[in-house]
Amino acid sequence: MYIIQQLINVLQLGSVYALIALGYTMVYGIIRLINFAHGDLFMVGAFISFIVATYLKLPFIPTLLISMTAVAMLGVSIERLAYRPLRQAPRMSAVITALGVGLFLENLILVFYPYPQSVPILLPTIVWNLGGISISFLQVLIIGLSLFLMLILDLIVRHTMVGMAMRAISLNKTIVPLMGVSVDKIISITFALGTGLAAVAGVMYSQAFPVIDPYIGILIGWQAFICAVVGGIGNIRGAMLGGFILAAVQIMVVAFLPSTYRDFVTFTLLLVILSFRPYGILGKPSMEKV
Amino acid sequence: MRKTLVISLVAMLTIMSMVLVGCKSSAGLTIPIGVNAELTGDIPAVGASCKNAALMAVKEINDAGGLDIGGKKYTINLLIEDDGGKADQSVSVTQKLISQDNVVAVIGPNASRYALPAAAIAESSKVLMISPWSTNAQLTIDPKTRQPMKYVFRACFTDSFQGQVVAKFAMNTLGAKKAAVLYDVASDYNKGIADVFKATFESLGGQVVGFETYTTGDKDFSGQLTKIKQSNPDVIFLPNYYNEVPLQIQQAHRLGITVPFLGSDSWGSQELIKLGGKEVEGDYFSTHYAPDIATPVAKKFVAAYTTAYGSVPDDIAALTYDSFGLLFEALKTAGKVDRQAVRDAMAGIAHYEGVTGNLQFKEGSGDPIKSAVILQIKNGKFVYFATANP
DSSP, X not given: OHHHHHHHHHHHHHHHHHHHHHHHHHHHHHHOOOOTTHHHHHHHHHHHHHHIIIIIOOOHHXXXXXXXXXXXXXXXXXXXXXXXXXXXXXXXXXXXXXXXXXXXXXXXXXXXXXXXXXXXXXXXXXXXXXXXXXXXXXXXHHHHHHHHHHHHHHHHHHHSHHXXXXXXXXXXXXXXXXXXXXXXXXXXXXXXXXXXXXXXXXXXXXXHSOEEOTTHHHHHHHHHHHHHHHHOTXXXXXXXXXXXXXXXXXXXXXXXSOGGGHHHHHHXXXXXXXXXXXXXXXXXXXXXXX | OHHHHHHHHHHHHHHHHHHHHHHHXXXXXXXXXXXXXXXXXXXXXXXXXXXXXXXXXXXXXXXXXXEEETXXXXXXXXXXXXXXXXXXXXXXXXXXXXXXXXXXXXXOOOSHHHHHXXXXXXXXXXXXXXXXXXXXXXXXXXXXXXXXXXXXXXXXXXXXXXXXXXHHIIIIISOOSEEEEEEETTOHHHHHHHHHHHHHHHHTTOEEEEEEEEOTTOOOOHHHHHHHHHHOOSEEEOOOOTTTHHHHHHHHHHTTOOSOEEEOGGGXXXXXXXXXXXXXXXXXXXXXXXXXXXXXXXXXXHHHXXXXXXXXXXXXXXXXXXXXXXXXXXXXXXXXXXXXXXXXXXXTOOOEXXXXXXXXXXXXXXXXXXXXXXXXXXXXXXXXXXXXXX
């Protein structure tokens, strides 16, 4: 019973990690940029859902859609304004810009909401009790919606023209435009998809943990980044796997060892994984072209 | 140009000296008392409450004709200084009060980070200092000798006392035999209280069945809470800040945990109720003082403060008022206006009924033996529930 309950906790936390990690990995896979503003876009997603639900009093599904659209648009604008001018610049410049964008978003929200805010609960708080195991409707929804979105994303990347273009850009950015594919357009679509997923994660997260502040994206952003790296950065299935691995280790350490050991054991294990698989579990070694 | 400057300077000095002389001559016998408060800087609200309560305490005495010491009436000359929310300014202001203004005692600073450096000055100058609000255990301990300081006192309880209070409350009032704790291992305050709670609860014959940690910034506590649920505690202690507690309680409820939750004075912000809503209803926490507390002393203070300043006094105001009360008591007992005599009288106060409860000092420690109050959250308000004696 106990272990099943903890496994449900793993699935819930892992789904959130995986959704955010997907955004990191997609952007990295295509333009080789670690978008450190990604965790803050997740935070903005949570805040937009808070604003929409509090002031417009909309139900869950419109709130989710508005938040996704708004954050996807924000993601595309950030790419257009902050990253595109730096595409030919050294990679370090782009990473520093990403950190700057993240700080900008945090402080922007901080101007309006300096105190932690309470998010209205939009979903029915049903808790099923199955022989000593508690499962809430929210948990089922988070896990179900995440898996569904990951499946859709996997289909898009593997079986559509846009997806093919994405994979092609990821392999060779110089040749693709010669084939008549607009690189800018594909990169914009990638940002829209990645940040839209971060917004979904933000909305679900703020429903599960309904006290939000402008800094919630930092810690979870770092953790999702680690998931992406462990799974193999640039690899979409790797990001999902990484998300569930990190959640499983974190929760199982707490479940069976003193909880103080959690971060120590977790990150030691991740270092061990990376020392055996430096490109991540599903990552492939790639040659740096000179 | 130069001439005007000189003339205006001379005029200013003349006026200032007239004012100063005027003060001295009109007052008869006076006692200078210093206040060192955080009037500007990062926590000006703390300094403002402290200043308000200080002015009120002194006005009450002066309006009544002064303090009766050894058969003579003395009026209080209150000197309020600003430490600017800086440790170095806190030191220089304390030095100024002691050596230039010749105060008999200094009240404040409130926050531990400014009170600790000021305490070293008070101790070496052999002048009584009372901090209303600094709960850090180190305040009254000499950092070099590790011995208790002789001249530094406080009006509040210490962090470790709070852990004991909650443990005793859980066992004696709530009848808990098994308790679980979830705390932020990365924060001194939370960790300190959690450790003391565990030690006390176990020494009373209880069992701490869960002692789980997280780190600052975590939002998902499901792993720890599932483990705590498995151990089947009677109460759960959460000595954490008001922005995290609502999440912890809510997640516990979703996992089917129905036992009462306990907290410490870090819960004492209206934000807790705003963020927690119905989830925190019925839970308890310990703190310094309750505005609705039923003692006549407290009622009188709350009423007077509310009339004077238009707001309900917070715990800083109440503790500042008590600091002055203690000092007046010590002055009366000493029977003369003498720094050493006042300090000795202060250390020997065996019973003082203050706004924040009954206080007592034992020779050899500047920490009062005093009660804490337990508040319950009822209908979205903090309501006085019980007084926990040490």
